[in-house]
Amino acid sequence: MRSLLGALPCLALAAPVPRGVPPSTLTVYAAASLTRAFADLGDTLQGLTPGLKVTFNFAGSQQLALQIEQGAPADVFASADQRWMSQLVDSGLVEGVPAVFAHNRLVVITPRVGAVRRLEDLARPGVELVLAADAVPVGRYARQALAALARLPEFGPGFDRRVLANLVSDEENVKAVVAKVQLGEADAGIVYLSDVTAEVAPQVARIYIPDAANVIADYPVAVLRHAPHPDAARAFVGLLLSPTGRAVLRAGGLIPAAGD
Amino acid sequence: MPARRLGGMVWEIGVLAAVGVLLAFLGLPLVSLVVRVPPVELWARLVAPASLTALRLSLETSVVATLAVMALGLPVAYVLATRRFPGKRVLEVVVELPMVLPPTVAGVGLLLAFGRAGLAGRALGAFGLSIPFTTLAVVLAQLFVACPFFVSAATAGLREVDGRYADAAATLRASPAYAFRRVLLPLALPSVAAGAAMSWARALGEFGATIMFAGNLPGRTQTLPLAVYIGLQTDLQSAVALSVVLLILAFTILIGLRMVHRFPHGAWTARAPGDGR
Numbered sequence: 001m002r003s004l005l006g007a008l009p010c011l012a013l014a015a016p017v018p019r020g021v022p023p024s025t026l027t028v029y030a031a032a033s034l035t036r037a038f039a040d041l042g043d044t045l046q047g048l049t050p051g052l053k054v055t056f057n058f059a060g061s062q063q064l065a066l067q068i069e070q071g072a073p074a075d076v077f078a079s080a081d082q083r084w085m086s087q088l089v090d091s092g093l094v095e096g097v098p099a100v101f102a103h104n105r106l107v108v109i110t111p112r113v114g115a116v117r118r119l120e121d122l123a124r125p126g127v128e129l130v131l132a133a134d135a136v137p138v139g140r141y142a143r144q145a146l147a148a149l150a151r152l153p154e155f156g157p158g159f160d161r162r163v164l165a166n167l168v169s170d171e172e173n174v175k176a177v178v179a180k181v182q183l184g185e186a187d188a189g190i191v192y193l194s195d196v197t198a199e200v201a202p203q204v205a206r207i208y209i210p211d212a213a214n215v216i217a218d219y220p221v222a223v224l225r226h227a228p229h230p231d232a233a234r235a236f237v238g239l240l241l242s243p244t245g246r247a248v249l250r251a252g253g254l255i256p257a258a259g260d
Numbered sequence: 261m262p263a264r265r266l267g268g269m270v271w272e273i274g275v276l277a278a279v280g281v282l283l284a285f286l287g288l289p290l291v292s293l294v295v296r297v298p299p300v301e302l303w304a305r306l307v308a309p310a311s312l313t314a315l316r317l318s319l320e321t322s323v324v325a326t327l328a329v330m331a332l333g334l335p336v337a338y339v340l341a342t343r344r345f346p347g348k349r350v351l352e353v354v355v356e357l358p359m360v361l362p363p364t365v366a367g368v369g370l371l372l373a374f375g376r377a378g379l380a381g382r383a384l385g386a387f388g389l390s391i392p393f394t395t396l397a398v399v400l401a402q403l404f405v406a407c408p409f410f411v412s413a414a415t416a417g418l419r420e421v422d423g424r425y426a427d428a429a430a431t432l433r434a435s436p437a438y439a440f441r442r443v444l445l446p447l448a449l450p451s452v453a454a455g456a457a458m459s460w461a462r463a464l465g466e467f468g469a470t471i472m473f474a475g476n477l478p479g480r481t482q483t484l485p486l487a488v489y490i491g492l493q494t495d496l497q498s499a500v501a502l503s504v505v506l507l508i509l510a511f512t513i514l515i516g517l518r519m520v521h522r523f524p525h526g527a528w529t530a531r532a533p534g535d536g537r
Binding site for chain 1: 372
């Protein structure tokens with residue numbers, strides 16, 4: 001019953017679809033870490049709304065924000081941090097107030113067989129660490145988590161500096177970090193928990209970051225002011241915030257935001 | 261006769277129109293980049309340490325890569341131009357393949373071959389050599405994508421040389437090496453030089469394979485195109501300024517190469533020795 005209620009906004013679209021009207025295409029720009037969950041949501045919305053097609057542009061949130069600022073024809077923007085959403089809000093490109101729909105946490109991943117077994121190993125000279133660039137949300141979160149770890153007695157001050165000395169590449173989105181670790185080319189990378197999907201899990205090992213130092217990523221979503229399909233956009237956001245959406249997010253390894 | 265003259269005029273106009281359209285299409289993005297950043301700001305951003313580092317790295321790696329392309333590519337071009345053997349067509353295609361491969365795919369291939377976990381990379385690892393994320397990886401990525409440009413141009417140039425010169429050299433008892441060095445190569449030099457210029461330009465602009473195989477780290481692997489791309493996402497003005505730098509650099513060097521005296525009549529003509537150029 002609750003999921004039906006969540007789907008109500010979609011019925012408004014489903015109702016009269018006159019024959020001869022070309023199918024409309026909703027364009028969603030979303031952070032790379034949302035790939036799995038949003039693809040599923042897109043399928044669900046398409047199922048509920050005949051005549052609607054949902055397409056996605058998954059990339060680093062910083063890249064998407066830039067494209068939207070340069071006039072990209074997106075309907076919905078879902079960012080992996082508040083920073084890039086706020087930039088669009090300040091530019092007047094967002095309709096209404098963005099809603100935080102999910103959270104994520106960080107995890108260290110390493111190749112199955114490798115030199116890095118514990119968090120302390122990250123600081124060992126010669127370890128090859130790959131992170132996302134600072135401009136990418138997960139890259140900034142990772143640096144924050146390292147700084148937080150350095151404040152814990154087990155790691156000590158300077159831990160983050162020593163770890164960052166092992167940085168060999170600044171990737172432009174989180175999936176590139178995952179790929180390099182998966183291929184065994186990097187000794188370690190810091191990504192979201194949700195990035196360790198069913199395909200990735202067999203090839204990587206996880207090292208958990210203590211809650212005291214881990215970062216909670218906030219994912220805001222908003223309909224864009226110049227959206228070509230505002231109704232479909234609102235339907236997508238409605239579905240995202242509904243119990244159906246929350247279930248899909250949870251299945252995708254994300255933490256749905258609290259309460260309706 | 262009026263009809264012929266009219267036909268001639270239509271042809272002229274058509275050709276000029278086509279030239280105008282292409283020039284406009286190619287030129288407009290370049291002009292748009294240049295007018296976006298005022299010259300004063302351009303200079304300030306150029307001399308910023310991050311830009312200078314990326315610029316220096318780009319120049320060093322692209323030059324080394326181009327020299328390597330020439331050293332490795334010339335023998336291949338020689339063989340393709342002068343010899344016949346089974347499997348020659350396969351060799352030609354293999355050498356051309358990097359040109360059609362999306363650079364990122366090339367990068368993945370390089371990683372799978374020469375990465376730590378790669379086919380050849382494992383053997384290299386036994387010698388303590390790890391290539392990904394190093395400046396060497398940048399050079400290798402550029403070498404991979406730029407090779408076909410040089411080899412095709414050089415092969416075509418060597419092929420164009422009238423076979424009788426090589427024959428004459430042989431009857432005068434010149435060894436193949438001497439004939440190549442003193443007869444074939446000088447005659448094919450315009451094409452070889454053009455190929456080198458194209459290779460160098462391709463190496464300078466290389467992005468996809470570099471970021472995949474070598475990664476992105478300022479000072480070690482962040483070439484100018486990478487700096488522009490990453491910079492774009494935080495600071496558009498800086499990135500545009502860097503792009504203009506890259507543009508001016510490429511323009512200067514390509515124009516300079518055109519002025520080298522062997523170029524005036526294009527890349528594809530074989531000239532008889534003593535023809536006064």
